[in-house]
Amino acid sequence: MEDDDAVDDADLLRAHGAGDRHAFARLYDRYDRACFHLIRRLLGAAHADAAEDLHQETWIAVSRNGASFDPAKASFAAWLFTIARHKTFDHFRRQRVTVLATAPEDDAAMTPDPRPSPLEQVQSRQRAEEIVAAVEALPIEQRGVFVMFSDGELSLEEIAQVTGVAVETAKSRLRYARAKLRQSLAGERPTHV
Amino acid sequence: MSDHDAPDPIDKAYAQAEAMLDDEAARAARRARVLGAVASDVQAAPPVSAPPTRRLSWAAGGWLAAASVAGISVLVALQFTRAPVVRKPAAPAETHIAADQAPAPSPVTAPAVEASPPAPPAVPQPRKSPSADVAVAPPLAFPAAPSKAAAEPVAAPQAPDAGNVQALIVTGQAAPPPAMRRMESAQAPTAQTSAAAPLAVPRASLHAAAAAGRLTELTSLLAQGTPVDALDSNGETALMKAIQANQPAAAALLLRHGAGLYRTNRAGVSAREMATAMDDAELNRALGLQP
Numbered sequence: 013m014e015d016d017d018a019v020d021d022a023d024l025l026r027a028h029g030a031g032d033r034h035a036f037a038r039l040y041d042r043y044d045r046a047c048f049h050l051i052r053r054l055l056g057a058a059h060a061d062a063a064e065d066l067h068q069e070t071w072i073a074v075s076r077n078g079a080s081f082d083p084a085k086a087s088f089a090a091w092l093f094t095i096a097r098h099k100t101f102d103h104f105r106r107q108r109v110t111v112l113a114t115a116p117e118d119d120a121a122m123t124p125d126p127r128p129s130p131l132e133q134v135q136s137r138q139r140a141e142e143i144v145a146a147v148e149a150l151p152i153e154q155r156g157v158f159v160m161f162s163d164g165e166l167s168l169e170e171i172a173q174v175t176g177v178a179v180e181t182a183k184s185r186l187r188y189a190r191a192k193l194r195q196s197l198a199g200e201r202p203t204h205v
Numbered sequence: 206m207s208d209h210d211a212p213d214p215i216d217k218a219y220a221q222a223e224a225m226l227d228d229e230a231a232r233a234a235r236r237a238r239v240l241g242a243v244a245s246d247v248q249a250a251p252p253v254s255a256p257p258t259r260r261l262s263w264a265a266g267g268w269l270a271a272a273s274v275a276g277i278s279v280l281v282a283l284q285f286t287r288a289p290v291v292r293k294p295a296a297p298a299e300t301h302i303a304a305d306q307a308p309a310p311s312p313v314t315a316p317a318v319e320a321s322p323p324a325p326p327a328v329p330q331p332r333k334s335p336s337a338d339v340a341v342a343p344p345l346a347f348p349a350a351p352s353k354a355a356a357e358p359v360a361a362p363q364a365p366d367a368g369n370v371q372a373l374i375v376t377g378q379a380a381p382p383p384a385m386r387r388m389e390s391a392q393a394p395t396a397q398t399s400a401a402a403p404l405a406v407p408r409a410s411l412h413a414a415a416a417a418g419r420l421t422e423l424t425s426l427l428a429q430g431t432p433v434d435a436l437d438s439n440g441e442t443a444l445m446k447a448i449q450a451n452q453p454a455a456a457a458l459l460l461r462h463g464a465g466l467y468r469t470n471r472a473g474v475s476a477r478e479m480a481t482a483m484d485d486a487e488l489n490r491a492l493g494l495q496p
Contacts, residue, residue, distance in 0.1 A: 033244065036240070036243060037240055040236065040239065040240060041236075044232070044235070044236065044239075045223075045227065045232070048232075048235070049223050054496070055493075056457075056490070056491075056493040056496065057457055057460040057461045057491075057492075057493055058460065058466070058492060058493020058494065059493055060461075064235060064238075067235065067239065068238065068239050068242050071239045071242075071243055072239075072242055072243055072246050075243045075246060075247060076246065076250070104496055109494075109495070109496055137225060137226070137424075137428075138421060138424035138425060138428065139222070139421075140221070140222035140223075140225040140226050141222075141226065141424055141458065141461065142420045142421070142424065142454070142458070143218055143219055143222040144219075144222050144223070144226060144461075145420070145454055145457040145458045145461060145491075146454055147219060148457055148461075148490075148491070149453050149454055149457050149487060149490055149491045150490075151490065152490075152496040158216075158219070159219075161216065162213075162215070162216030162217070162219045162220050163219060163220050163223050190213055190215050190216075193215050193219075194215060196454055197215075
């Protein structure tokens with residue numbers, strides 16, 4: 013809808029703060045998928061049942077803290093994903109799940125795959141589930157970067173901002189994630205430790 | 206833009222996979238729930254510009270109270286005996302004003318709403334409840350979802366035949382909460398017997414596919430209705446086989462289809478305990494034991 017695209021995210025958030033109920037719904041509709049996907053993939057299969065709650069908590073936080081959003085510092089998507097990521101890590105802390113700072117990168121993942129990727133088209137639900145399962149098997153930091161980049165359409169600079177790392181680190185995580193996914197989806201077992 | 210910023214087929218494939226797996230009905234229910242919760246939250250928390258308006262409301266309340274007292278005096282003087290009716294305006298008047306002003310402008314100057322709780326008792330947020338989710342409508346008039354949200358039947362399961370009912374029930378469950386997991390372990394023998402009846406060949410194939418990490422075959426068998434927690438002669442599930450063979454992707458796939466991590470084999474060892482014994486980081490990640 014052209015009218016919907018014309019209005020800036022920050023303007024919608026301000027309108028919500030001013031009591032415009034429709035503004036928040038429009039903002040939600042723009043980002044709910046990407047936000048939910050990020051939370052869901054970060055949680056992985058074992059914590060999937062917490063995704064709905066964390067998604068809701070994220071949007072309530074957006075509603076409450078809209079006044080603190082500064083579009084000059086970050087895009088709305090980056091701000092939203094920062095909140096969503098924090099909510100997810102808070103959940104892990106509450107559940108006493110061990111969060112590794114950064115999983116060691118294995119050499120196998122560094123090797124570029126020269127073969128053409130069989131992934132140009134996802135033609136079946138089965139294949140889609142395999143891809144998603146492979147993404148969920150990535151180390152959490154690589155997973156977050158990959159999901160934010162490919163599904164959330166954040167730039168590497170924005171991802172670096174969200175995750176609090178240097179752009180080069182974000183870039184490196186994306187590279188590792190892609191390499192591991194290629195291996196995993198090609199049916200190879202990475203030669204990791 | 207660097208080469209890493211450039212689109213990659215894997216990025217596109219993942220985005221397509223997410224789009225394909227999206228459940229529009231669930232999304233619509235989620236939308237109603239979230240927007241309803243936000244609306245309740247906005248109502249419960251006072252607007253940020255509340256201080257001046259609150260003073261105003263107190264002033265109005267005071268004026269109304271004075272008017273009420275005057276009215277009561279007049280009525281008492283006239284020996285009119287319906288005092289309770291006259292007394293009513295004082296308290297409700299204030300509540301009414303506060304309620305009307307709750308969603309009112311909270312402009313940019315607003316501090317975080319969380320930090321200003323002098324509000325009346327919070328309206329309970331419609332947190333999700335497992336069964337009533339879809340029926341929950343937002344209390345306020347948020348606009349309807351885009352039309353595509355109404356469409357669904359993407360994930361509509363095929364009509365179950367008698368042998369597959371158990372499979373549909375089992376595969377439909379998400380990863381259970383801890384309490385359920387304990388129960389699951391306790392109830393395992395019953396489920397084992399019911400799942401073991403038909404489908405002998407697919408069951409064996411499921412175990413073999415899991416052990417070999419053949420994802421396509423696994424998903425195909427599960428789609429055909431093979432119970433995800435079907436047991437072999439040792440009372441072991443396909444998930445246990447995947448774990449024993451160190452097949453993280455297969456294990457993750459089975460888990461996504463509702464395989465029980467806390468089911469035990471005949472020796473009383475659970476799939477989780479097997480995973481712990483394997484001590485493999487990738488496997489643990491796939492099982493959600495390590496993010």
